[in-house]
Amino acid sequence: MVPLKQVWPSEFAERYRANGYWRGETFRQVLAARAQERGDAVAVVGGDQRWTYAELLTRAETAAAGFLALGLKPGDRVVVQLPNIPEFLAVVFGLFRARMIPVFALPAHRLTEIAHFARKAEAAAYVVTQSHEGFDYRDLADAVKAEVSHVRHAIIVGEAGPHVAFDSFVADASLLPEEDAASSDVALVQISGGSTGLSKLIPRTHDDYLYSIWASNAICGVTADSVYMASLPVAHNFPMSSPGVFGAIYAGARVVMCPAPDPQTAFPLIEREKVTITGLVPPLALLWLQAAPKTAHDLSSLEVLQVGGAKFMPEPARRVGPVLGCKLQQVFGMAEGLVNYTRLDDPDDIVTLTQGRSISPDDEVLILDDQGNPVPEGEPGNLLTRGPYTIRGYHDDPAANARSFTEDGFYRTGDVVRRLPGGYLEVMGRATDHINRAGEKVSAEEVEDHLLAHPQVFDAAVVSIPDKFLGERSCAFIIPEGEAPKPADIKAWMRGRDIAAFKIPDQIVFVDDFATTAVGKISRKELRAALRARLLEDQRERA
């Protein structure tokens, strides 16, 4: 197996420890400590379940014993694809207890993505729920096991069919490893949204991830009295760690698992559980703003609404306070590390017009032009960063690492930002080609690659176009091979590729050629930019 690691040069690691960011804690210790201190406090609520910290610990230990009893070993990687249910925490803390490493997939991912994660991580097992939003994950589990031979076990939360039932796990303290992980070990693997091709694996250590979590708690006001609701899919880095469900557990607070983020589902839960803080992507924030004035539900417990994942425009940002009666906090983060927040006591203009400033005094934030020189203060440029919770490399991907990291270890975020006084950042756009579809990042290259597999597609270029609701949507320009198929046929065919639905182009435009007049070669990046400009021009003319 390719070792999973994340290593900072020793002078950096020493500084991050000396400055108190890396505390030497592990996730196992965190849950054990909270169960000791606050055993009777409710840790997580979801569906008709309510577990105290003591119960969550017991369930995590039972899960750990179950994984080990199957023959899985410490160090094994396990793909976890669960929706917002309390078992998510039992599974993940169970894996931490057994010193196994969760690799997080989103509920929307399908065979193509899961097989890629499982292969790349050399996963030995796969944990899913029986079904969610009408999709039966047991069939997917069959397919994953058939396709990726080292995935030996599929563990199902719910009716397991031919697979292993999570409920069948039995406690057995004698199986549990005595020795804990080192805090510098990789604790978990996040997935990059990715702009070039397939998603990359992001190994995060206990030290660095826990730092981003407890420091986020301080910035977001999360304490033992908080009630954090996971509205977005909990496997996303944002609801997991900014400060997310892990932040809530770190603080000894209560997690509420909201099964879907629509107001009809979320508002009754806010009322019932007296939720104090939750996070949304901008399109959902718009829905909440629309629904709140008409709701009969009492939302007055809500103190902070975090909005992030994509740019939140100033106009709706201004409405959050008056309409929802809570503070807005903008969050600009990435699974690779760096997270920026507006602060709870910032003036309104900062909160509505910026995407916040970074967590740590030791976050190094560079804003450079395309030649790598710093831009004048306040001018837009490429954001690069290095720091105590930003990775130095993806797992097992030298080509991606050469592209995405500088020689001195800065991560090229691909975002274009400008810096305002006080270190606040305003996100201006993207330098790389992905579509930020309501917070879901879709790689243009990955979708093009699928389209090019279609027999009637000669060439394809996928671009993002502004969308009133989603922020951005995807448009595929296709040069057909022979007669053009119907857009609906292309979409149906894409669905058959077993990929997440958010990757299927929202719009398809057939063209005879890409009409690129440039002499010689044109990069795909330039091509996409030209096509996008042409489409926007056409739209303006028609309007």
Ligand code: AMP
């Ligand atoms: P990922 O690498 O998939 O974790 O996605 C992180 C990317 O999402 C960032 O690099 C930004 O492009 C985008 N993003 C996250 N939060 C915001 C925000 N508040 N405003 C604008 N873009 C954001």
Ligand code: DBH
């Ligand atoms: O979009 C993201 O990936 C994101 C947004 C807000 C993120 O990873 C985070 C906060 O931690």
